[in-house]
Amino acid sequence: MHLAHLRRRPRPLRTTASRTAGLLLVLSLLGIAPMAPTPARAATAFSAKVDFATAATVPVDGHVLDYGQPYGARTGTNQGTGLTYGWVGLADATPLDLTGNGRDRGAAEPDRLLATFMHMQLPASSTGVKTPGRWEMAVPAGTYSVTVAVGDATSLDSAHTIQIENQNAVDGFVPTSAERYRTRTSQVTVTDGRLTVSPLGGSNTKIAYLTVTPLADASAHPEIRTVTPANTATGVTPTGSVVADLRLVGPGVDAATLTTSTVTLTESATGTAVPAHVVTSGGGDVVNLSPTTGLKANTRYRFTVTDGVRDLDGRTFIPWRSVFTTGAGAGTGTVAFDKVATAATGKSFASVLKGPDGKLYASTLDGYIMRYAIAADGTLGAAETISTVRADATARGLPGAPARSVLGMAFDPASTPTSPILWITSNTMYAGGTPNEPDWSSSIAKLSGPNLATYTEVISHLPRSVKDHETNSLAFGPDGALYVTQGALNGMGAADPVWGNRPEHLLSAAVLRLDPAKLPASGAVDVRTESPGTYDPFAADASLTLYATGIRNAFDLVWHSNGHLYTPTNGSAAGGNTPATPSPLPAACTGHRIDAATAGPYTGPAVPALTSNPVAETDYVFDVKKNRYYGHPNPARCEWVLAGGNPTSGTNPFEVTGYPVGTLPDRNLDLAGMYDAGPHASANGVVEYRSDTFGGALKGRLLVVRYSSGQDIETFGVDAQGRLSAPTVGTTGFTGFQQPLDVTEDTAKGTLYVTELGASRITLLRPRVSS
The missing domain is CATH 2.60.120.1360 (Jelly Rolls)
Known part of the structure; x- marks a missing residue:
């Protein structure tokens, strides 16, 4: 069964809020800007x-x-x-x-x-x-x-x-x-x-x-909006995390105030504290508590947040307490891995992959490329440090130099064991704190020559959010083109204060396609699409184009052996803003819709704006198809409908209950290609497992890293048509990480390498094969 149709949320009673949403739609179509809604926490004297x-x-x-x-x-x-x-x-x-x-x-x-x-x-x-x-x-x-x-x-x-x-x-x-x-x-x-x-x-x-x-x-204090697992939830997986969605009144949560004293998990019956790591997301819009080991089965736990937690402006959070009960847990079957420590430690490792020279390459959030020889047992040798990106940033005086975040790495198909060519994405480094990263500061470059010491920038001035949504990963496709995941600039498509009130640009929230054959012989292509830039990705000779849109913040992507392109994608925390459809429609709707060639000029649907949407999105895995839309609005491309809209009074896949009933999804939404990775998963790294280990039981499955809720690896089955099954969690060896970000496979051995950002290490997962 298609997983999108398993996505169900309880539908609230249709009340004044729904009637108000309908009025907003009418105002929007008339070109009238509605007044901002009364905040949910308006001052009251009632007692x-x-x-x-x-x-x-x-x-x-x-x-x-x-x-x-x-x-x-x-x-x-x-x-x-x-x-x-x-x-x-x-x-x-x-x-x-x-x-x-x-x-x-x-x-x-x-x-x-x-x-x-x-x-x-x-x-x-x-x-x-x-x-x-x-x-x-x-x-x-x-x-x-x-x-x-x-x-x-x-x-x-x-x-x-x-x-x-x-x-x-x-x-x-x-x-x-x-x-x-x-x-x-x-x-x-x-x-x-x-x-x-x-x-x-x-x-x-x-x-x-x-x-x-x-x-x-109360209105001057941030607070917890909801938690996952929800208060009184039962049957909760013992290997999961607790993730709190926040209602912010300023910038994000101050990570320095997240400690095991201010955010706790205890056994309800005994008060015994659960050892855990407490972190926030890159956007500072959640609180995540992840136990260092699995929880007990069939046990009730209490989650508590004190007023010792503060936001970046020093405002204290309103305290919170909730409870949940674990279930029995899931069996792991024949697939199991053993975790093995490696010599790769002490760095903020981001992406990881095996090179054509048989060595393991890992990028870092501050601009290093680390290279390790792989021993016969899968362990790693001493590190070789490649500082080419940092040296280039210093030489050119880039913002934040020498640090640059290298999130994407892909070896050119023309690489050889002695002459590797490494394509990377390069971004200003967001180290937390008050967000203020410069827009148009991301790029794509090639590293080549001895020790990859030659830096050649090929694409400049890609868009960038004030926080950690940036130009993410790279993958060469079967057509020889390079596919790039480009992050969104805000929460839900419209500018909002948590994300620095930065609107979406023409190239943001998308999978981009770079045709190396159309690059100039020298010099980088400036792809800034707004003044002073003039880049048009729809031009016939454009080297960088839009492949698919509405993809909010996809960290990684993988071309599967079945020919499908899959990308895990982070949905938004609650509190984002969505854009309203203007009337009349802008002229750009004729030329800046990626489905214009097949569907003609855009005519609707029209939607009202949602301010501080109280419902968080889930995270996704998308089966990405050319020229299709995947739910994150971008007015610069005439895309206004968030996710699945709200087409009927029943329960709809990926619905947005803040919209009035009857709100259709975008005409170009590829609902059949949308799968649920779980709320607050922060679904990031992905790989297709290709080894025949375990008698082929894992072969062909997608392995998706969950950085936040779960802090694990979940697996998706892939059928003959490329459709994904419901995810499997709890596999032995796939749980208990510390903010895992990426994964890669050494297909010769069936081993896996996982970057753990929270532990500053790379962990080897060695298949446990019975004798």
Whole structure:
């Protein structure tokens, strides 16, 4: 089955937000710029105090009474004025009457706030309504500090659990005679107009009281938007990572504040800390915690982020806590590898490949090419350091010299063991911190001659983002052309502050094709497409052209032996902006659409802009076809629709629920060539495994490195038509890396080499073959 059709997200109820999106579409078509939406965390003065009890109870002063009525407007005695609250089903928003589930222990507990409570999950042996329920209160959108107390003066028969919105407040608190109650405070953001309190995951949870107060100055603080695995998720793979999607108010997270004290993972039952590495993405828009070894199977874990985490401007994050439970894990079958340390250490290794001279070549983020002899057992000899790129950067006075990030390497087909010719991509180095890398500063060059000491630039002034989206990898195709992955300049197609408000250019977010036969005899081709540049990739004599578009940030690409071009691609974290279709359409839509020759002038669909889209994209593997579109908008090419649009009220592949229902995908979208690599995977390096090791069980499969979620290698089966299967994870030897970035195979031995950016090393994976 095609994996794109397995991509499913829960569809929210169509509410005012959908109607607003429809209005934005109309305004867009009329050429009217809509006002920016009200931020989800707008300031609010709303507060409330709730005493859960029986219908006959007089609540504690300053509190309103809840005794189990279904959700609705409250007009009864001691229930305040103008408030809406009450009970709904545990799995949906259907009002639920739990009247009769309140208890009052009277003198057994002198504290009246703790003496009364409501059963959220009444056991079968008790009198009342046995259906478990959630409690909700209508509140203005905003961020709140919510305090909740659970417990009972006379009974210890509970495992109290409370989820508030999408966070955990209390998890499996089993009371004792010495500790009958537990009180916890969480800071949560409400975007849908209802504060939700759920006992999901608990047993006989009893809620005593709750207070809601607005969080002062909340809009000035970044926070966690969502996490993967989500709060209360079950069956989570024990080999995965925890990735938090961020809601930023300025630049990205300060990586220096990400420590095992500020971001933690603990076993929920025991509080035992899990050894882990904590990092962010190159864009600074996620927090990633990766255990150094696999998690225990069938175990509940708690993920916590404290206010010790800050952004690059020093703003503290709003704290977060969530829980999840692992599953049993997956078997590995007959395929297994052993990890072996190598002599390649101490460098920020990026790309890796085997050269025509039988040696291993590795590029670094600061411009070195490292070369290693490969021993018979696959281990590496002493390093040979090639500094040609850095020397050229210094000689020409390039920005950031001598450092340059070399992300792409490909040996020319004309290379020989004694005369290798290495094509590379070269970029200004982004070392983190406040993003400000110069645009048009990337290039493609050749290294040749003795010790690859001759630097020849062939393409100059490629576009570049302010962070780590740049000119990435290279691969020669079966036609002799060089194919290049060029990163996007922003999150979701329109300029946004997290990415320095840089718009897309004509060549960004694409796979480019370079025809070496069309290069001049000397000098680099300046491909700057905007003033002062005049380069036109659609010109008949253009050496660098657009092969496929809408490919947001593909680090690597591989031509498979079946003739297909595959490229793993990073989707955007939440919070990006998408462009609106202008009216009238610009004249460029006639000449700057790569499908114009087959589909004619562009006529639609038209879409509204989305500001700070709250839903993150997944990561992808694309089966790239010439002149097709893969979902990242670029107004410079008259591409406006993000991913799969939102064509129907049902669930659609790669849908964007912020669009109004009926929003069709771009007419050129190659939905059949889009596969799901997993949310926050940071799917990067890729290789086709070509060895017959393991009796051919791995031969022909795609191996995709996941830098972020998982920090592993996942494998995709490839059928006779080039279609990919669902990915396999958990293969022995393919897990537990530290920010792995790239992988290559020594096909003569079936061994693999993985660059681990987080550990500054290259790790050998040696096939484990049974005797």
